[in-house]
Amino acid sequence: MNTFQINSATLLSPENKYHNQVVDVLIEKGRISKIAKKISSDKSIETIDGKGSYLSAGFFDLNANFGEPGLETKEDLKTGAAAAAAGGFTAVTVQPNTAPPIHSRSEVSLIVNSSKGFLVDVFPIGSISKNREGKELAELYDMQSNGAIAFSDGNKSIQEAGLMNRALLYAKGFDGLIISFPQDHSIAADNKMNEGIVSTYLGMKGIPNLAETLMISRDIYLAEYNDSSIHFTTISTADTVDLVKKAKAKGLKVTCDVAAHHLYFTEEEVVSFDSNFKVSPPLRTKKDVKALLKGLKDGTIDAIVSQHTPHEIEFKNVEFHIAKNGIIGLQTVLPILVKAGLEAETIVEKLAIAPRKLVNIEVPNFEEGSSANFVLFNIDETWVFDEKTNHSKSKNSPLLGQELKGKVKAVFNNDKLNLNN
Structure with missing residues (x-):
């Protein structure tokens, strides 16, 4: 997915003018193409619903x-x-x-x-x-x-x-x-x-x-x-x-x-x-x-x-x-x-x-033109952590098999998107 848009997410990026505001973010070819309170985009562009979720550096x-x-x-x-x-x-x-x-x-x-x-x-x-x-x-x-x-x-x-x-x-x-x-x-x-x-x-x-x-x-x-x-x-x-x-x-x-x-x-x-x-x-x-x-x-x-x-x-x-x-x-x-x-x-x-x-690593920002590196997460949404959703080779967690509150919706880095549906 080279081009997509995140809609209605609350941005948490202290250095950004839209910090703690609900925004739309357009990603094109691995970079942040546009960020604004509302972006009218082509209907052919795939969208990710960020309503109620937070968007921040990964x-x-x-x-x-x-x-x-x-x-x-x-x-x-x-x-x-x-x-x-x-x-x-x-x-x-x-x-x-x-x-x-x-x-x-x-x-x-x-x-x-x-x-x-x-x-x-x-x-x-x-x-x-x-x-x-x-x-x-x-x-x-x-x-x-x-x-x-x-x-x-x-x-x-x-x-x-x-x-x-x-x-x-x-x-x-x-x-x-x-x-x-x-x-x-x-x-x-x-x-x-x-x-x-x-x-x-x-x-x-x-x-x-x-x-x-x-x-x-x-x-x-x-x-x-x-x-x-x-x-x-x-x-x-x-x-x-x-x-x-x-x-x-x-x-x-x-x-x-x-x-x-x-x-x-x-x-x-x-x-x-x-x-x-x-x-x-x-x-x-x-x-x-x-x-x-x-x-x-x-x-x-x-x-x-x-x-x-x-x-x-x-x-x-x-x-x-x-x-x-x-x-x-x-x-x-x-x-x-x-x-x-x-x-x-x-x-x-x-x-x-x-x-x-x-460790002196640059914190990813949300300036237009910068490489996209983010996580979209919702602290109120629930999901089940079980053998199906566990991506580790091992299973040694006291939380395995439980319904948990706080869900990662998506991550993006190095021009790669991972969606947790």
Whole structure:
């Protein structure tokens, strides 16, 4: 569909003169040809009804896991991109939790070249350490030169302060961004859920908030010492929100994101022993959820991520204590945020605008003549998330089989349109 028109959608694009107004948008040959409150077009032009829906820059995910290379039975680039498009994302960054890890120019180039031509732009995150072992720095600059957008050891935290210190100092020299997954393994150990009343009730070993805040404190000090930028991914506690807020008040180059599921679900879900609620960091308390939502609204938390983590059935359809961490999340971010009570403007700011700014990617605009990159979504419309509508290879979601409120109607990028009917 080279030429089409979106009618009567509310535009959410803060830099645009039509921001928060109902508009028509004409797309021709992948570009925004015209935008106005009303466009009279040829009847031969196909139209998309945007009444009651919002139109914004396509969502951008800062934390997704695809299996390629090596773990394609969980998710490959093509199925991951399909799930992303269905969830409203026109770009994702993929974590280095692969086999082999994304720890050299070879893996980075594989991701970049294999995803060319997709509707969804796929940006690799390179490992901080070789083999994600936390011992020796990987070739960060070489990876960035070949397309790595940032650096992280994925779901493995950097336990050695000296290595993190060197990573921050080295990356500073070429404006590389270090992403920290904050969890002190000596505190968290191999425990299974949040430490608290519920873990005591269930007789399950818990992971205390301290495992996160201790690492956050360390890395803030290291970033300050090196005058470096650092980004914390998937924060989950009220104490962390407080620490990041104080760091920002001091003028430190500290940013953070939160996974959508941590904005709604709590540790109480674990009482059902549904292994799809086993995530890392673990689901926390109602107090933590409240603090995270407040942190979003006051600007302490910069972005929201899916933390999409697919697993084969044999890793999830088992006893809770031996199940792998993670849920598939790309298609359910919007419905979860609607459940959490977020308004459309906040969703766009934290899912489309801020994530791009964090990694210095230009935010798509709606100026006439610019390349079209958008999502059309409705926060009131319902849909059923089931095996038919799930585009991921994996099924590990606690929301599978449910009717959800908050539907992505369409996404467009790279001259490709995806409609969710």
